[in-house]
Amino acid sequence: MATGEVTSAEYIEHHLSNLTYGRMPDGTWQFAHNPAEAAEMGFWAIHVDSFAWSLGLGLVFLLTFGIVARRATSGVPGMFQCAIEMIVEMIEEIARDIFTYKNDYIAPMAVTVFVWVFLMNLMDLVPVDWIPHLATLLGIHYMRIVPTTDVNVTMGMALFVFAMILFFSVWKKGVGGFLAELSFHPFPKFLAPLNFVLEAVTLLTKPLSLGLRLFGNLYAGELIFVLICLLFSGGIVLTLSGVVLQWAWAAFHVLIITLQAFIFSILTVVYMSQAYDTGEDH
Amino acid sequence: MNINITILWSSIAFFIFTWSCWYFIWPPLVNAIRTRQQTIADGIENAETAARDLAQAEQQADEITKNARQEAQTILDQARSQASSMVEAAKSEAREEGERLKAAGVAEIEQEANRIREALRSDVAALAVQGAEKILESDIDGDKHREMLDKLAAEL
Numbered sequence: 001m002a003t004g005e006v007t008s009a010e011y012i013e014h015h016l017s018n019l020t021y022g023r024m025p026d027g028t029w030q031f032a033h034n035p036a037e038a039a040e041m042g043f044w045a046i047h048v049d050s051f052a053w054s055l056g057l058g059l060v061f062l063l064t065f066g067i068v069a070r071r072a073t074s075g076v077p078g079m080f081q082c083a084i085e086m087i088v089e090m091i092e093e094i095a096r097d098i099f100t101y102k103n104d105y106i107a108p109m110a111v112t113v114f115v116w117v118f119l120m121n122l123m124d125l126v127p128v129d130w131i132p133h134l135a136t137l138l139g140i141h142y143m144r145i146v147p148t149t150d151v152n153v154t155m156g157m158a159l160f161v162f163a164m165i166l167f168f169s170v171w172k173k174g175v176g177g178f179l180a181e182l183s184f185h186p187f188p189k190f191l192a193p194l195n196f197v198l199e200a201v202t203l204l205t206k207p208l209s210l211g212l213r214l215f216g217n218l219y220a221g222e223l224i225f226v227l228i229c230l231l232f233s234g235g236i237v238l239t240l241s242g243v244v245l246q247w248a249w250a251a252f253h254v255l256i257i258t259l260q261a262f263i264f265s266i267l268t269v270v271y272m273s274q275a276y277d278t279g280e281d282h
Numbered sequence: 283m284n285i286n287i288t289i290l291w292s293s294i295a296f297f298i299f300t301w302s303c304w305y306f307i308w309p310p311l312v313n314a315i316r317t318r319q320q321t322i323a324d325g326i327e328n329a330e331t332a333a334r335d336l337a338q339a340e341q342q343a344d345e346i347t348k349n350a351r352q353e354a355q356t357i358l359d360q361a362r363s364q365a366s367s368m369v370e371a372a373k374s375e376a377r378e379e380g381e382r383l384k385a386a387g388v389a390e391i392e393q394e395a396n397r398i399r400e401a402l403r404s405d406v407a408a409l410a411v412q413g414a415e416k417i418l419e420s421d422i423d424g425d426k427h428r429e430m431l432d433k434l435a436a437e438l
Binding site: 038044047055073092105111112113163 | 297
């Protein structure tokens with residue numbers, strides 16, 4: 001809540017700053033006290049809040065699904081098992097339609113990505129001040145609870161997908177085959193350098209678009225929640241309109257977070273399928 | 283918006299979570315789903331087979347019932363015709379017996395009448411001879427008038 005001594009700009013900046021732990025230029029390891037310090041820490045700093053939340057939510061997924069899987073019965077399933085199985089079957093079916101090759105890793109990966117990203121996105125629906133405020137009371141100054149609004153988290157996932165694209169491409173086509181695929185399309189072979197540049201851009205666009213799409217959607221969503229919260233410090237009319245807007249945006253956001261999780265998951269499968277595709281013609 | 287080492291940790295977390303899901307969660311869960319799907323598929327197939335069998339059995343039962351009814355009808359018809367023919371036979375036998383008895387009676391009566399007629403005839407002949415003797419007061423030679431007397435008796 002924007003209190004008397006905090007301006008709107010400071011309030012927004014506070015909400016968009018991560019809890020950063022890193023090495024100061026003077027050589028001491030510590031949490032950054034302000035965004036400037038965080039920037040000075042450079043590449044080797046870590047965003048403790050978004051990484052911890054993403055780990056925690058991933059563990060929530062693993063434990064929930066793990067318990068269900070451990071108790072899974074092939075007889076009449078309980079309510080909870082049914083729900084989990086519906087998610088698993090939905091994603092698995094789509095993954096199986098898109099990815100027609102033999103690899104047992106793809107479907108579980110798609111389900112993991114879908115549920116994990118969904119849970120991380122879901123944190124966006126928690127009112128933006130609750131947990132940061134609680135953290136402030138506990139002495140932690142910065143706390144961003146939606147990991148997918150941190151470009152490091154989304155791009156980190158996208159980079160792993162990129163690594164898998166490269167790995168499966170080389171595994172299935174060989175280094176030569178992969179380079180040939182990059183060089184001999186879409187123009188004839190004598191234009192190989194041009195082809196290579198074009199295809200390399202296409203290849204690099206995949207992880208970039210994957211990570212930045214998720215980040216952009218969620219970051220924008222969170223920013224709007226923060227802006228709506230600014231209304232609460234105004235008069236009664238502004239507060240009431242803020243309540244209505246908060247509700248409306250949250251309702252709309254339910255769609256966005258599910259859709260973005262789904263897109264991230266399915267695009268991952270599509271990229272894997274393309275990496276496996278050894279077809280001569282496109 | 284700083285790019286920092288978090289990006290690498292996120293990649294590692296991504297790998298660990300997807301691997302854990304693949305290794306720990308996937309096999310039992312998918313196994314349970316597949317087993318259940320198989321069970322349900324088997325159940326549906328069994329139900330279909332049972333329905334087919336039932337239909338077949340009903341058809342068979344219908345056929346058996348129909349055959350039995352036909353057979354019963356045949357037996358009934360046969361019995362009926364046999365009974366009527368037996369009645370006919372009995373009737374005709376009775377009629378024949380009656381005819382026979384009547385004919386025998388008639389013959390007996392005729393025989394009796396003839397016998398009585400013969401007796402009467404001879405009596406009449408004797409009476410006529412006696413009467414004539416009385417009238418003529420002489421013996422009529424029986425042998426001589428035998429012919430005439432016989433003629434007379436035959437006329438009676």
